[in-house]
Amino acid sequence: MNTMSAEPIQAVDPMAPRWYRILQRRRENHDTFTLELTPEDGGAPMAFAPGQFNMLYVFGVGEIPISISGDPSQPQRLIHTTRAVGTVTKAMSRLGKGDLLGVRGPFGTSWPLAEAEGKDVVVVTGGIGLAPLRPAIYQLLAQREKYARIVLLYGARTQEDMVFRRELERWSARLDVEIFATVDRATSGWRGNVGVATTLIPHAPFDPDDTIALVCGPEVMMRYTVAALEKRGLEHEQIYISMERNMKCAVGFCGHCQFGPQFICKDGPVFRFDQVRAIFGKWEV
Amino acid sequence: MVVARGDLQQLLDALTAQGYQVLGPRVRDGAIQYDELSSLADLPIGWTDRQDGGFYRLEKRDDEALFGYVVGPSSWKRFLHPPTVTLWRSRRTEEGFELVESPQDPPKYAFFGVRPCELHAISIQDRVFLQGPYVDPIYRSRRAGIFVVAVNCGQAGGTCFCTSMGTGPRARKGFDLALTELLGPERHEFVVEVGSPAGAEILAQVAHRPATPEDRARVAEIEAETSRQMGRQMETAGLKELLYTNLEHPRWEEVASRCLTCANCTMVCPTCFCTTVEDVTDLTGQEAERRRLWDSCFTMEFSYMHGGSVRSSARSRYRQWMTHKLATWQDQFDVIGCVGCGRCITWCPVGIDITQEVAAIRGEPVT
Numbered sequence: 001m002n003t004m005s006a007e008p009i010q011a012v013d014p015m016a017p018r019w020y021r022i023l024q025r026r027r028e029n030h031d032t033f034t035l036e037l038t039p040e041d042g043g044a045p046m047a048f049a050p051g052q053f054n055m056l057y058v059f060g061v062g063e064i065p066i067s068i069s070g071d072p073s074q075p076q077r078l079i080h081t082t083r084a085v086g087t088v089t090k091a092m093s094r095l096g097k098g099d100l101l102g103v104r105g106p107f108g109t110s111w112p113l114a115e116a117e118g119k120d121v122v123v124v125t126g127g128i129g130l131a132p133l134r135p136a137i138y139q140l141l142a143q144r145e146k147y148a149r150i151v152l153l154y155g156a157r158t159q160e161d162m163v164f165r166r167e168l169e170r171w172s173a174r175l176d177v178e179i180f181a182t183v184d185r186a187t188s189g190w191r192g193n194v195g196v197a198t199t200l201i202p203h204a205p206f207d208p209d210d211t212i213a214l215v216c217g218p219e220v221m222m223r224y225t226v227a228a229l230e231k232r233g234l235e236h237e238q239i240y241i242s243m244e245r246n247m248k249c250a251v252g253f254c255g256h257c258q259f260g261p262q263f264i265c266k267d268g269p270v271f272r273f274d275q276v277r278a279i280f281g282k283w284e285v
Numbered sequence: 286m287v288v289a290r291g292d293l294q295q296l297l298d299a300l301t302a303q304g305y306q307v308l309g310p311r312v313r314d315g316a317i318q319y320d321e322l323s324s325l326a327d328l329p330i331g332w333t334d335r336q337d338g339g340f341y342r343l344e345k346r347d348d349e350a351l352f353g354y355v356v357g358p359s360s361w362k363r364f365l366h367p368p369t370v371t372l373w374r375s376r377r378t379e380e381g382f383e384l385v386e387s388p389q390d391p392p393k394y395a396f397f398g399v400r401p402c403e404l405h406a407i408s409i410q411d412r413v414f415l416q417g418p419y420v421d422p423i424y425r426s427r428r429a430g431i432f433v434v435a436v437n438c439g440q441a442g443g444t445c446f447c448t449s450m451g452t453g454p455r456a457r458k459g460f461d462l463a464l465t466e467l468l469g470p471e472r473h474e475f476v477v478e479v480g481s482p483a484g485a486e487i488l489a490q491v492a493h494r495p496a497t498p499e500d501r502a503r504v505a506e507i508e509a510e511t512s513r514q515m516g517r518q519m520e521t522a523g524l525k526e527l528l529y530t531n532l533e534h535p536r537w538e539e540v541a542s543r544c545l546t547c548a549n550c551t552m553v554c555p556t557c558f559c560t561t562v563e564d565v566t567d568l569t570g571q572e573a574e575r576r577r578l579w580d581s582c583f584t585m586e587f588s589y590m591h592g593g594s595v596r597s598s599a600r601s602r603y604r605q606w607m608t609h610k611l612a613t614w615q616d617q618f619d620v621i622g623c624v625g626c627g628r629c630i631t632w633c634p635v636g637i638d639i640t641q642e643v644a645a646i647r648g649e650p651v652t
Contacts, residue, residue, distance in 0.1 A: 062562075
């Protein structure tokens with residue numbers, strides 16, 4: 001029987017991609033690359049919030065979730081950064097200027113930049129974990145006067161593995177941002193810190209009573225980061241993490257991205273830590 | 286209202302005349318499955334089923350009951366949320382790619398013989414596909430026009446526990462018409478409840494008489510008798526908290542030593558909704574297609590990310606399935622994801638019993 005006539009009719013099929021053309025492809029390091037895309041239909045650019053992601057489809061190969069790494073104030077250039085590690089990302093890495101990609105999105109929750117106003121913001125990330133945070137950093141810097149201290153703690157395996165080198169250098173040159181980088185292994189020419197990103201937390205300049213922390217990296221890295229931030233006196237309500245899971249639909253139907261009661265696609269990927277504390281770090285959840 | 290056995294074919298005819306494709310239970314491959322019905326003679330007349338953990342047999346009854354059995358391995362899910370569906374097709378053109386509109390109009394279904402637990406299962410999938418931030422257009426188009434003839438259960442199966450889950454054995458809502466089969470040495474009739482204007486319209490085309498107080502009393506008796514026959518039971522009080530606080534219970538390891546992670550339970554479950562996608566191209570590479578297929582949290586691929594599967598152990602996969610069904614489902618959709626149909630118990634090749642697993646954790650909680 002028809003009992004759901006009150007349901008809003010969805011104009012657009014949430015599973016149908018929109019085609020985007022690659023304007024530019026940039027190599028970030030040995031396996032990481034950035035694509036700059038523009039909608040093929042010439043329609044409105046995709047507005048997004050820092051921390052959200054898209055589903056990117058390579059014709060006939062498959063579709064995967066990838067965070068948006070561009071500037072939210074420049075939505076006409078849709079930017080994604082990813083590592084060529086799986087079937088789809090490897091196929092994607094072989095695409096070049098002028099090729100087409102299917103895009104669905106944007107999906108998910110975003111970094112709490114409004115809540116962070118007036119506070120210190122500490123960003124802790126490693127490797128390609130900087131990609132979903134770059135839009136947040138662009139926005140923080142564009143509205144610099146709204147925040148107290150802005151601190152970026154960034155780790156990578158070696159300096160050659162760091163992504164967004166140009167931005168890192170540009171931000172480092174600013175006097176109103178404090179950047180501390182570290183590498184797991186020093187290669188020739190590296191004169192900075194050695195050790196994982198969490199080792200930077202104890203001495204980082206922020207006021208624990210008035211700080212919002214934005215964290216993105218592998219789960220084990222985030223676990224140690226949360227512990228180190230707790231040690232500095234941060235409450236779980238001050239810490240935000242971005243989670244990752246297998247994802248097939250991004251709209252809550254496929255079930256793959258479940259993390260306990262949460263669907264990473266629609267309840268995440270950005271969570272305030274107290275939302276996931278009960279299951280975070282539990283074995284194979 | 287009451288319809289005589291001899292007049293019930295008129296109900297099917299009325300539905301067919303209104304353009305419905307009528308689907309209902311039939312004997313197929315040694316089990317009762319849902320498929321197209323062309324006449325009442327297609328029903329499993331005079332058959333019943335015997336069910337237990339990992340056990341299902343059809344047996345002859347000593348009467349000519351039309352609905353003298355419970356549920357088999359298939360559920361209505363396969364029509365509303367099909368096992369395989371094409372999401373879209375895309376063709377390579379001179380300039381790029383174009384989407385070829387593919388979704389075809391679904392048939393107008395009449396479900397004939399929906400059990401009360403299955404009505405609940407449909408309402409649970411409605412929450413998943415229609416009431417979230419996104420609406421699934423495939424489910425929506427298939428669901429929108431269905432006509433439901435529910436059948437109240439006159440007997441419970443060996444793995445049934447709908448009374449525990451509050452979903453049966455009598456249908457309260459969600460149907461257009463609901464039948465209760467009255468069988469006796471001298472009578473074979475169906476008490477019919479009308480649940481919607483569409484139901485009233487169809488019933489008007491079928492010979493019937495008003496129900497007497499005796500008929501109504503008999504329906505209530507049947508409900509009470511069936512309730513007493515439940516083969517299984519599950520205590521649901523505090524279930525969510527019980528499972529949330531027992532993620533590390535040793536029972537998960539114990540059940541994993543029996544579980545084959547074959548995914549049967551998820552395939553037969555009328556509420557399990559998980560899917561995967563498959564991307565295919567034709568031989569020329571000019572046309573690509575994206576398909577959606579039922580998937581199961583029991584496979585390794587389900588949780589695969591670069592570097593490996595999140596749930597690589599059988600223990601964590603069984604825990605994910607059962608904890609989702611009974612606990613996290615409540616946070617996600619405000620309802621328990623289990624309707625007590627017993628299919629997962631019957632069709633588990635090693636007879637793992639969700640009601641026993643709950644009882645085992647409840648018996649010795651670690652926290």
